[in-house]
Amino acid sequence: MPTNEDAATSSSRVLDESFFYPQEELSRPQLQGEMSRDLVAFSALLGFDSKKRNNLHYLDDHTLLTSAGNNMATMQSKYVFGLGGGGVGAIAVHPSRGFFAVGDKGNKPNITIYVYPSLKVFRVLRQGTERAYCSLRFSNDGAKLASVGASPDFLLTVWNWRDEQTILRCKAFGQEVFNVQFAPNDGGFLTTSGTGHIRFWKMASTFTGLKLQG
Template sequence: MYISGNLVHFLTLSTGELSYLRSASGHGLGALAVHPSKQFIAVAEKGVMPVINIFTYPGLRLDRVLRGGTETAYAHLTFSPGDGFKIASVGGSPDFMLTVWDWRHEAIVLRSKAFSQDIFRVSFSPENEGILTSSGIGQIRFWKMALPLQA
């Protein structure tokens, strides 16, 4: 699976079959992530106030829409390891926002300016989903989220 322009391409390596999913907004796509269970994919759009669409996989039914994470484009997104309950995204210019979502409830958990230049990647720690790393032009930044206590 990969993106180009406003299409997600699904390539079956064993058969060479290629299928497509078009951008819901008609604009370009900025990032793509696969849920740890492989039952969902997240597709981040470009454009004015772009959204992140969560689709079931392999059925490609639109399941959730995440709004308000960035102004013009998403540069990267990733699901949290293990249960995949959260998604972290980073926006491109002009805001460069790091947003962590509870995607099942379409809710923002954390939102912060990540840096003042391009961010290329964000990732959760494999051992502790409350720790994230972002990297971009001339910077690597470590983040620690305050997670709610479990009852």
């Protein structure tokens, strides 16, 4: 049945494809009493978070993207740290394999879109959830990105990610959501699944505007 969804209220804008964010401007500021980052050097990150869902993706035929992964041909690793400082909640790879998305954990976390293989910050999606992202997914045509937040809001958001705009958003469910997925042949249909539920969604035009019906 229809849900309490709303369409984007942000002003329409188109971002230049040549625009990139300086990473140092997006990094979490140093906290009072925190050791200076100049005094420590990263050595290695070992392990794989097997409890995190959708935590393994191909970037190309030889490279895996995980919260801790490496290039299977060279066995070399390259590390991209979450810019919010609270950890990584979810990841997704664009169908072209030229971009990947990282959803952070923390207070009002962002989704950062990186270009692969340069790892430049291409886009930053803001205000999609309160505490953490639990699932991200690009549509098959690559035009849209869907995100689901963890507790307490469980917010489902559909983004025009290239222009950092919200298309639609609503509460996905009242309990944990494990996965969001676009229909293979139609980016106007989605499914969410989680604790005790599978839910089907349709982006529908109504007399009051575009709505998510589920």
